[in-house]
Amino acid sequence: MGNRRGNLKQFRLKLPVTAEDLAQLEPGAVVFLDGVVYTAREGVYKRVLEDKQDLPLDLTAVSNVNFHCSPAAAPDAEGSYRIGGVTATASFRFSKWMDEWLTRTGTKIIIGKGGMPREAYCDILVPHGAVYLTTVGYGTGALLGRGIKRVRDVHWLDDLGIAQAMWLFEVENFGPFIVDSDLNGNSLFAAHGDEINAGLAHLYEGLRPPALRRYGETDDRKREVM
Amino acid sequence: MIANRKIEEAAYQIMTNAAIDIPQDYLDGIKGMIDLEQGDLSAFVLQSMVDNWEAATEDRRPMCADTGLPRYYVKVGNEARVDAGFVGIEKSLRSATARATNDVPLRPNRVHPLWRTEHNNNVGINAPEVEWSFEPGADWVDITTVHKGGLFGTDYRMLFPGDGIDGIKRFYLDTLIAFGKRGLACQPAIVGVGLGGSKDTCMQLGKQAACLRTVGDRNPDPEIAALEKELKEIGNKIGMGAMGFIGSSMVVDCHIEVGHTHTGGMPMSVHTFCLSSRRATARIYADGSIAYRTDPQWFTPYMRRETIGWETAEEISSNSA
Numbered sequence: 001m002g003n004r005r006g007n008l009k010q011f012r013l014k015l016p017v018t019a020e021d022l023a024q025l026e027p028g029a030v031v032f033l034d035g036v037v038y039t040a041r042e043g044v045y046k047r048v049l050e051d052k053q054d055l056p057l058d059l060t061a062v063s064n065v066n067f068h069c070s071p072a073a074a075p076d077a078e079g080s081y082r083i084g085g086v087t088a089t090a091s092f093r094f095s096k097w098m099d100e101w102l103t104r105t106g107t108k109i110i111i112g113k114g115g116m117p118r119e120a121y122c123d124i125l126v127p128h129g130a131v132y133l134t135t136v137g138y139g140t141g142a143l144l145g146r147g148i149k150r151v152r153d154v155h156w157l158d159d160l161g162i163a164q165a166m167w168l169f170e171v172e173n174f175g176p177f178i179v180d181s182d183l184n185g186n187s188l189f190a191a192h193g194d195e196i197n198a199g200l201a202h203l204y205e206g207l208r209p210p211a212l213r214r215y216g217e218t219d220d221r222k223r224e225v226m
Numbered sequence: 227m228i229a230n231r232k233i234e235e236a237a238y239q240i241m242t243n244a245a246i247d248i249p250q251d252y253l254d255g256i257k258g259m260i261d262l263e264q265g266d267l268s269a270f271v272l273q274s275m276v277d278n279w280e281a282a283t284e285d286r287r288p289m290c291a292d293t294g295l296p297r298y299y300v301k302v303g304n305e306a307r308v309d310a311g312f313v314g315i316e317k318s319l320r321s322a323t324a325r326a327t328n329d330v331p332l333r334p335n336r337v338h339p340l341w342r343t344e345h346n347n348n349v350g351i352n353a354p355e356v357e358w359s360f361e362p363g364a365d366w367v368d369i370t371t372v373h374k375g376g377l378f379g380t381d382y383r384m385l386f387p388g389d390g391i392d393g394i395k396r397f398y399l400d401t402l403i404a405f406g407k408r409g410l411a412c413q414p415a416i417v418g419v420g421l422g423g424s425k426d427t428c429m430q431l432g433k434q435a436a437c438l439r440t441v442g443d444r445n446p447d448p449e450i451a452a453l454e455k456e457l458k459e460i461g462n463k464i465g466m467g468a469m470g471f472i473g474s475s476m477v478v479d480c481h482i483e484v485g486h487t488h489t490g491g492m493p494m495s496v497h498t499f500c501l502s503s504r505r506a507t508a509r510i511y512a513d514g515s516i517a518y519r520t521d522p523q524w525f526t527p528y529m530r531r532e533t534i535g536w537e538t539a540e541e542i543s544s545n546s547a
């Protein structure tokens with residue numbers, strides 16, 4: 001399998017990531033990270049952007065990588081946390097907060113599951129000079145867990161719970177991730193989706209549609225349900 | 227008489243096994259798919275998953291941080307007796323879930339659907355689910371835990387007899403395509419199809435077909451077995467692989483379970499058991515010894531009995547010999 005991996009470009013990036021590093025990334029490249037990443041998802045976005053609470057730290061100074069995830073974590077004897085597995089959560093639900101969030105925090109890399117709609121890249125990420133990396137699998141929780149060397153801090157744990165709290169992880173050789181969108185807004189998922197869509201109609205050839213339709217659903221299989 | 231603490235010991239152990247160790251049948255199935263996969267990215271994803279499962283087993287950490295929804299399937303031998311009774315078993319299963327959540331650790335996933343409140347231990351109202359079945363002529367208790375990923379890849383549709391196999395194929399394709407895009411279903415998956423029953427049993431059968439049968443296992447009805455194979459092939463010809471990238475790795479295997487249904491209908495459910503196909507089983511014998519395995523052996527001849535009586539496994543094999 002090493003040969004198959006050889007077909008893909010690989011990058012190892014130091015965080016906080018620089019604009020020059022980001023410029024090298026192209027859709028489909030494999031990325032590993034070293035430095036500090038933070039987690040934020042709906043709980044944090046709501047608090048900061050809708051309830052107008054202050055960020056609990058000067059995030060821009062510490063990390064410019066937002067991981068859409070919630071870890072399997074439990075307190076350890078030293079008063080810190082043991083991180084078991086780490087898996088991303090589906091990002092499409094968060095696009096509505098992204099523009100304001102990127103403005104507020106200067107975040108340049110979003111890591112999550114499944115990417116965001118193509119338009120979100122062009123309209124939101126590209127103007128902020130940000131890219132999207134997707135986790136792999138998506139169940140590579142153990143590999144990603146290995147890449148987390150230390151919990152640097154956790155904020156709002158009591159109010160938001162383990163899944164929604166803002167975690168700061170010190171990571172090393174953290175990955176693999178795959179570049180979905182680059183600085184120009186090209187999307188790997190969209191490109192692959194287009195090609196697969198082209199072959200879908202023939203799968204249904206000769207199969208009679210069911211007698212009872214379903215109300216209110218799209219029947220266009222080129223569309224995504226998300 | 228089985229001591230209830232043995233039930234709890236076994237339940238705690240399978241919670242841990244399921245979360246960490248990928249079942250061998252599924253691993254072999256995925257390795258077989260890597261060899262056939264022409265899409266570079268899809269193959270890269272599968273190879274990364276194999277690396278991930280190795281890391282999980284080596285480090286004793288969960289293979290996926292999304293714990294899914296841990297739940298139990300209990301099969302009680304008709305001659306088995308547990309000192310604390312059925313209520314004692316259910317209590318042990320809840321306590322084992324809470325302890326394993328803290329110790330492995332597992333992410334506490336279970337929250338109240340409206341208030342989003344939680345107990346940080348994967349225990350709550352109707353959680354973990356415990357489904358019961360029975361086995362004639364046995365004095366053991368089998369406990370299986372399944373940690374199935376929760377959000378994407380399952381659907382139900384009322385089809386009608388006139389829709390026929392075409393209708394089944396269409397709905398099957400619809401579900402795989404809808405949830406396969408961007409890999410929302412975390413495919414390749416073991417796909418379970420439930421046919422018949424009422425809506426709830428249809429869902430239940432499809433889910434059990436996905437989660438409680440191993441890769442390579444075939445339905446004893448030869449025509450259903452042939453349909454299982456055909457659906458597997460159809461799924462792998464969609465053109466989509468892992469994460470929805472171009473490729474052929476969608477379906478590791480397809481299992482169909484049926485239930486007699488309303489004469490006018492043919493309800494169908496589809497369930498996908500994701501890349502973290504977490505299942506583990508323990509058999510607690512009457513003498514208190516425990517044997518662990520990854521094949522739940524849930525669908526016994528008794529489970530699939532068609533009339534009032536039933537045949538034993540031995541009778542079935544001697545009849546067909």
Ligand code: SF4
Pocket residue numbers: 087137138139290291292293294374375376411412500501502
């Ligand atoms: S669907 Fe399965 S592999 Fe994917 S994130 Fe959920 S539990 Fe993990």
